[in-house]
Amino acid sequence: GEDVEQSLFLSVREGDSSVINCTYTDSSSTYLYWYKQEPGAGLQLLTYIFSNMDMKQDQRLTVLLNKKDKHLSLRIADTQTGDSAIYFCAESTASGGSYIPTFGRGTSLIVHP
Amino acid sequence: DAGITQSPRHKVTETGTPVTLRCHQTENHRYMYWYRQDPGHGLRLIHYSYGVKDTDKGEVSDGYSVSRSKTEDFLLTLESATSSQTSVYFCAISEEGSPSGITGELFFGEGSRLTVL
Numbered sequence: 441g442e443d444v445e446q447s448l449f450l451s452v453r454e455g456d457s458s459v460i461n462c463t464y465t466d467s468s469s470t471y472l473y474w475y476k477q478e479p480g481a482g483l484q485l486l487t488y489i490f491s492n493m494d495m496k497q498d499q500r501l502t503v504l505l506n507k508k509d510k511h512l513s514l515r516i517a518d519t520q521t522g523d524s525a526i527y528f529c530a531e532s533t534a535s536g537g538s539y540i541p542t543f544g545r546g547t548s549l550i551v552h553p
Numbered sequence: 554d555a556g557i558t559q560s561p562r563h564k565v566t567e568t569g570t571p572v573t574l575r576c577h578q579t580e581n582h583r584y585m586y587w588y589r590q591d592p593g594h595g596l597r598l599i600h601y602s603y604g605v606k607d608t609d610k611g612e613v614s615d616g617y618s619v620s621r622s623k624t625e626d627f628l629l630t631l632e633s634a635t636s637s638q639t640s641v642y643f644c645a646i647s648e649e650g651s652p653s654g655i656t657g658e659l660f661f662g663e664g665s666r667l668t669v670l
Contacts, residue, residue: 448593471657482557482643482661483596528596532657538584538603539657545595 444544446529451550458516460547462529465510469531471539472505474514477526477546486527487514516549524551556580557662559644565668572631574665576644578624584647585627586659587611587619589640596643602627634669641666 446462464472470491475483489496489503489512496503502515512531516523526546532539556579566572576585586601588611598611600619608619616638618630631638645659 473657475659480663482645482663483659484661485658488658540584540586540598540601541657541659542598543588543596545593 444529444531444542446527446544446547448545449548449550451552452519453552454519454521456519458514458519458523458549458551460514460516460527460529460549462512462514462544463510464512464529464531464542466531466533466542467510468533469510470534471532471541472503472512473528473530473532473541474501474503474512475528475530475543477528479525483528519549519551521551521553524549557644557646557660559642559662559665561665562663563666565670566634567670568635569633572634572667572669574629574642574644574667576627576629576662578627578646580646580648580660581624582646582648582660583624585621586645586647587617587627587629588643588645589613590643590664591640599629599642631667634667636669639667639669 443465452458473488474486476486477483500517504513528546529544530541532541558577560575587599588596597613599617602608602621620628642665644662647659
């Protein structure tokens with residue numbers, strides 16, 4: 441099957457920027473997503489980017505997509521302790537009229553005061 | 554928050570016993586999914602449904618079966634639980650052409666933690 445790879449851990453200091461990276465193998469990916477999982481909860485969509493876009497900015501979040509290298513990144517500016525969570529990269533491709541995401545293993549972001 | 558309820562939220566059972574997890578939604582979404590989450594493996598799709606009585610396998614479907622007799626309910630059954638099925642199970646729902654306009658956006662339940670001894 442298609443793979444989505446991301447590093448397992450990232451530790452940053454409060455106030456710094458965090459950059460979480462992801463690579464994927466499916467060149468026909470249509471949508472790429474970042475989901476956030478807080479402790480004891482399910483995943484929630486944080487942001488997404490369509491495959492014909494290079495960048496998307498939403499307040500403190502910046503998503504960069506390098507389609508040639510199949511590389512996606514999520515930058516969180518001014519990282520806060522409340523940003524501590526697991527961040528999942530996911531990609532989806534149209535299949536029979538549906539878009540079922542394939543998830544990476546998740547990156548645990550630890551924010552130190 | 555999307556109206557998704559998983560039950561039970563926690564269950565401890567013994568090897569060889571049957572287990573059924575229930576996912577109930579109040580959103581009338583077409584698609585429903587069961588994922589399992591394990592350390593080091595992230596989220597893996599078990600089965601999904603694209604309508605009443607319409608289901609398909611995911612990447613880790615062995616040992617699991619599902620049923621969807623109503624739009625709002627999606628059941629995951631472990632016919633004979635094994636220790637390798639100890640995991641946190643998440644139900645998710647989605648609808649094409651969702652109000653947010655994001656195709657493929659999933660809404661997740663809070664998870665069911667299953668321990669098989």
